Amino acid sequence: MRNTIVSIIAIILGLIAGGILMLVIGSNPIEGYSYLFQGSLKNIERIGNTLATATPLVFTGLSVAFAFRTGLFNIGASGQMLIGGLLATAIGLTYDLSRPVLLLVMVLAGLIGGALWAFIPGLLKARFNVHEVVSTIMMNWIAYWTVYYVVPGYFKGDFLETESRKLPDSATLRTPFLSDMFDGSYINLGLFLAVIATIIIAFIINKTTLGYELKAVGFNRFAAEYAGMRVNRNIILSMLISGGLAGIGGVALYTGNASSIQIGILPTQGYDGIAVALLGANTPIGVFFAAILFGILYSGTGFMNAMTEIPPELANTIIAIIIYFAATSILIERFLRKFWKPASKEQDVVVPNVKKGESKDVDNH
Amino acid sequence: MSYVVEMLNIRKEFPGIVANDNISLSLRKGEIHALLGENGAGKSTLMGVLFGMYQPEKGVIKVDGKEVRITNPNVANRLGIGMVHQHFKLVDNFTVTENIILGSEPVKGMVLDIDSAAKKIAELSKHYGLNVDPHAKIEDISVGMQQRVEIMKMLYREAEVLIFDEPTAVLTPVEIKELMKIMKNLIKEGKSIIIITHKLKEIKAVADRCTVIRRGKSIGTVNVAEASEASLAEMMVGRHVSFKVDKKESTPSDVVLKIDGVSVKNNRKVLGVKDVSLEVKKGEILGIAGVDGNGQSELVEAITGLRKVEAGRIFLNGEEITNLPIKSRIQKGLGHIPEDRQKRGLVLDYTMESNMVLEVYNKQPFSKYGLLNMPAIRKYAKNILQNFDVRSGEGAASIARTLSGGNQQKAIIGRELELDPDLLIAVQPTRGLDVGSIEYIHRRLIEHRDKGKAVLLVSLELDEVLQLSDRIAIVNNGELVGEVKASETNENEVGLMMAGVGKERNV
Numbered sequence: 001m002r003n004t005i006v007s008i009i010a011i012i013l014g015l016i017a018g019g020i021l022m023l024v025i026g027s028n029p030i031e032g033y034s035y036l037f038q039g040s041l042k043n044i045e046r047i048g049n050t051l052a053t054a055t056p057l058v059f060t061g062l063s064v065a066f067a068f069r070t071g072l073f074n075i076g077a078s079g080q081m082l083i084g085g086l087l088a089t090a091i092g093l094t095y096d097l098s099r100p101v102l103l104l105v106m107v108l109a110g111l112i113g114g115a116l117w118a119f120i121p122g123l124l125k126a127r128f129n130v131h132e133v134v135s136t137i138m139m140n141w142i143a144y145w146t147v148y149y150v151v152p153g154y155f156k157g158d159f160l161e162t163e164s165r166k167l168p169d170s171a172t173l174r175t176p177f178l179s180d181m182f183d184g185s186y187i188n189l190g191l192f193l194a195v196i197a198t199i200i201i202a203f204i205i206n207k208t209t210l211g212y213e214l215k216a217v218g219f220n221r222f223a224a225e226y227a228g229m230r231v232n233r234n235i236i237l238s239m240l241i242s243g244g245l246a247g248i249g250g251v252a253l254y255t256g257n258a259s260s261i262q263i264g265i266l267p268t269q270g271y272d273g274i275a276v277a278l279l280g281a282n283t284p285i286g287v288f289f290a291a292i293l294f295g296i297l298y299s300g301t302g303f304m305n306a307m308t309e310i311p312p313e314l315a316n317t318i319i320a321i322i323i324y325f326a327a328t329s330i331l332i333e334r335f336l337r338k339f340w341k342p343a344s345k346e347q348d349v350v351v352p353n354v355k356k357g358e359s360k361d362v363d364n365h
Numbered sequence: 366m367s368y369v370v371e372m373l374n375i376r377k378e379f380p381g382i383v384a385n386d387n388i389s390l391s392l393r394k395g396e397i398h399a400l401l402g403e404n405g406a407g408k409s410t411l412m413g414v415l416f417g418m419y420q421p422e423k424g425v426i427k428v429d430g431k432e433v434r435i436t437n438p439n440v441a442n443r444l445g446i447g448m449v450h451q452h453f454k455l456v457d458n459f460t461v462t463e464n465i466i467l468g469s470e471p472v473k474g475m476v477l478d479i480d481s482a483a484k485k486i487a488e489l490s491k492h493y494g495l496n497v498d499p500h501a502k503i504e505d506i507s508v509g510m511q512q513r514v515e516i517m518k519m520l521y522r523e524a525e526v527l528i529f530d531e532p533t534a535v536l537t538p539v540e541i542k543e544l545m546k547i548m549k550n551l552i553k554e555g556k557s558i559i560i561i562t563h564k565l566k567e568i569k570a571v572a573d574r575c576t577v578i579r580r581g582k583s584i585g586t587v588n589v590a591e592a593s594e595a596s597l598a599e600m601m602v603g604r605h606v607s608f609k610v611d612k613k614e615s616t617p618s619d620v621v622l623k624i625d626g627v628s629v630k631n632n633r634k635v636l637g638v639k640d641v642s643l644e645v646k647k648g649e650i651l652g653i654a655g656v657d658g659n660g661q662s663e664l665v666e667a668i669t670g671l672r673k674v675e676a677g678r679i680f681l682n683g684e685e686i687t688n689l690p691i692k693s694r695i696q697k698g699l700g701h702i703p704e705d706r707q708k709r710g711l712v713l714d715y716t717m718e719s720n721m722v723l724e725v726y727n728k729q730p731f732s733k734y735g736l737l738n739m740p741a742i743r744k745y746a747k748n749i750l751q752n753f754d755v756r757s758g759e760g761a762a763s764i765a766r767t768l769s770g771g772n773q774q775k776a777i778i779g780r781e782l783e784l785d786p787d788l789l790i791a792v793q794p795t796r797g798l799d800v801g802s803i804e805y806i807h808r809r810l811i812e813h814r815d816k817g818k819a820v821l822l823v824s825l826e827l828d829e830v831l832q833l834s835d836r837i838a839i840v841n842n843g844e845l846v847g848e849v850k851a852s853e854t855n856e857n858e859v860g861l862m863m864a865g866v867g868k869e870r871n872v
Contacts, residue, residue: 209732212719219714225671226701226709227723228692 003281005336006329010279011293014322021317022310032310039303040296046303048178048185052257054295056081058194059249060273061280061287062201063114063242067132068282069205070238071218072125076136077246078270079143080117082261084110084247085254086147089164089261092171093155099170106171107193107251114247115240117143122239126232132239140266148263155261163262173256190252194288197245202284204241214238246270275319279326294319367430369394369557370415370446370526375424377410384410385421388583390559390576392526397548397558399572399589401565401601403799407581408561412528415559416448417441428526447519448528451535453511455503462486462499465518489520494550508656509540516547527551529560533567537656538827538860545571563601563799565594566828577601602801612811615835617646620683621788621819622668627677629660629667631843636675637663639843645788650810650820652834652851654827654859660843661823662704665792668821669701670694682787695724700786702778704793704823710777711765718761721746721780745783753779754805771802778806782813789813792823807833827856827863841865 019029040050060077067074088106095102121135155164173188205211216224217234225231253269254261276294280286301315325332370392377385384407392398402408413419415426417435426433428444435441441448455464462483471478483499490497495513503511512532519527529548533541548558548571562568568575568589575592577584577600584600598606622645631637638660645651655661666672668679670691679687686694695701703709711720722731722742730741746761755776757763765773774794781789791810795803810833814820824830830837831851839846839862846862 207736209727209735209737212726212737216712216715216723220708220712222708223710223712223723225691226669226703228670228690228695230690230692 010325039300048182048187061276079140080114080246081250084250110251118243188256447524698787718746
């Protein structure tokens with residue numbers, strides 16, 4: 001509850017700051033924001049595109065948040081997405097299976113690819129205490145160059161050297177009923193996967209012994225060790241799940257929102273996932289809504305830019321400011337506490353009535 | 366009567382709590398004044414105010430009769446107030462002299478003038494009977510000697526008022542006696558001393574007057590000569606406290622824990638435990654006495670599985686557990702009250718109910734098919750918290766971090782006893798707790814013994830080891846110096862053995 005309020009305040013402050021920026025560059029902020037939100041929500045097609053933009057962010061946000069709950073900082077969502085997307089694309093371009101089976105195999109391949117890419121940093125951390133920030137960033141570049149090599153070598157596009165062949169319609173996550181419902185938007189089945197993933201991750205974190213263990217390791221690995229939990233196994237497991245999520249995010253991006261994979265690009269969604277997780281306070285539901293918000297801001301910028309003088313970079317700027325406010329949420333909380341709970345002051349120093357000779361009551365406030 | 370320091374009607378608030386509520390303390394010239402209180406009573410806060418670390422909301426501080434505002438520790442130093450912190454602030458690979466002059470280095474032209482400083486330190490040392498070698502490196506001298514370097518630091522800066530924050534916590538009995546001698550020398554030379562402590566014996570031994578505070582409020586100042594330990598304790602806790610631990614003669618039977626020639630490396634990768642053999646039987650408490658850092662922690666970690674054993678074997682109920690994972694040891698009947706309750710004992714960001722099942726969350730009825738059963742967990746936790754009188758704001762749903770240290774400790778002890786372990790390892794079970802909590806915890810440990818279980822007690826408090834244990838094993842520098850029966854020994858003998866003076870085994 002408190003986290004939600006803090007996040008919402010961070011968003012509002014970010015939007016206000018963005019408005020001030022618009023004023024500074026000589027534009028009308030009310031006009032600017034109205035075009036921004038129109039751009040992302042004006043009609044059913046735009047809403048569809050907004051949701052599609054948000055989909056990979058849900059996955060990367062969940063990926064970062066899940067690792068973070070275990071005390072790990074997965075910066076490698078980009079690389080995990082690339083490998084997940086590459087494997088799914090490779091399967092989509094190679095095998096001619098019936099559509100449900102093919103899609104299932106593609107998603108599984110994405111999951112395994114991402115998990116594999118995160119497994120290596122997990123193993124290095126568990127075995128040799130190599131910091132996962134360093135190793136996941138390095139894995140990002142390995143993924144980058146792997147795609148650089150594999151795509152032109154084996155899946156070269158018909159016209160362009162820099163991207164793979166287009167996936168046949170039957171091998172993408174796009175589906176006619178969604179496209180029709182959203183007036184030709186590029187919304188796709190990835191959104192359903194994102195919803196399912198959010199629910200599953202929330203379930204794992206809150207209801208299972210696995211989640212209990214992973215969180216215990218994240219909060220205090222010494223206590224977890226003391227209680228007999230296998231800390232190293234949990235680190236690896238957590239990275240596997242985190243990487244798998246990012247991998248499916250890659251599937252959603254490259255075989256849903258797009259239908260080919262480009263070389264020479266590390267998907268920014270991997271890094272945005274960190275911001276999404278932060279704003280969502282590392283809870284699955286929070287991540288989901290934070291991703292939707294980012295989707296709104298990103299997909300509306302084009303329209304805003306077309307209708308006004310405001311540059312499209314403003315969306316990124318607003319997001320950055322929101323993140324600053326979310327990251328300094330302690331300030332917001334302190335501010336809230338000042339106004340909210342002036343009554344709690346006396347509560348902590350109540351002295352229980354302890355009579356002489358009574359040996360039972362002990363308290364150390 | 367002239368006072369060197371007067372703190373009048375001091376009030377200091379922290380968010381949600383009044384740490385000092387209208388407390389006054391007056392220090393006469395040339396006296397040792399004890400500041401006594403339970404954990405969290407506000408002693409350290411009060412001294413923090415005097416030393417300039419906190420600013421009081423209300424109240425006046427006078428030094429030599431003049432009202433002053435002490436805005437930071439440097440101001441305190443200039444006013445002649447010095448503090449020996451509980452954790453020394455020394456640079457390990459500097460010499461004594463270098464440490465003492467750090468921050469106010471004497472210079473001759475452009476270069477450091479260490480020689481004249483060393484000379485001055487040697488003189489001071491002789492004058493006050495401190496016996497400190499100005500050229501020794503800190504890492505080469507004992508903890509007691511390091512504390513003297515801290516004292517010397519204050520003398521070098523010409524402090525007139527010396528504050529000692531729980532100075533005896535890290536010392537052996539012999540060192541404690543020497544410290545007391547030094548303190549008496551200091552007041553003979555006209556210095557004045559405030560000593561923060563909750564050890565009543567030491568107050569009786571050195572202090573002239575004693576100010577007692579309880580829950581942030583001033584209870585009173587008494588002449589120590591006219592007070593007894595019992596009356597001081599009663600002032601501190603607010604009720605009668607029994608010091609004697611009531612226990613029957615132990616009736617040890619089968620061996621529960623057998624340690625056979627165990628060696629363990631410490632954090633510096635050298636052997637911290639060397640070829641130690643021990644046995645703990647059903648129905649007895651074996652105490653391990655020793656000065657901090659003599660291998661106790663490493664030995665306990667080896668038994669519990671947190672540290673690798675280099676050589677030797679460990680048996681629990683006749684079954685070898687030397688290389689078993691921690692979880693199986695717990696399942697085989699090992700309970701562990703860890704030395705550091707916040708580092709090992711609790712997940713501070715978890716609720717109390719989650720913490721109460723830290724070792725059994727994966728067993729029925731707390732979970733089934735990998736799903737947690739929160740109602741069962743809650744019921745189990747509530748039961749423990751109630752039995753052990755753990756107080757918290759929101760009961761079982763409270764976040765562990767929000768509980769006071771004593772309540773956290775009681776919860777851990779409750780959790781471990783609820784497992785009903787065949788062997789309970791209790792490391793420093795009452796560290797930093799006040800006499801009321803200590804009394805309670807001691808009673809529980811003896812109850813566990815009387816149920817026919819084995820208890821291995823590791824404590825740095827010699828009194829605690831002597832009172833609770835049936836047998837005492839003394840360690841020094843990672844080696845077992847000897848074993849004695851608690852009923853046949855005394856503080857002196859054990860104290861000497863702690864210092865490494867050997868004794869033939871007589872068990």
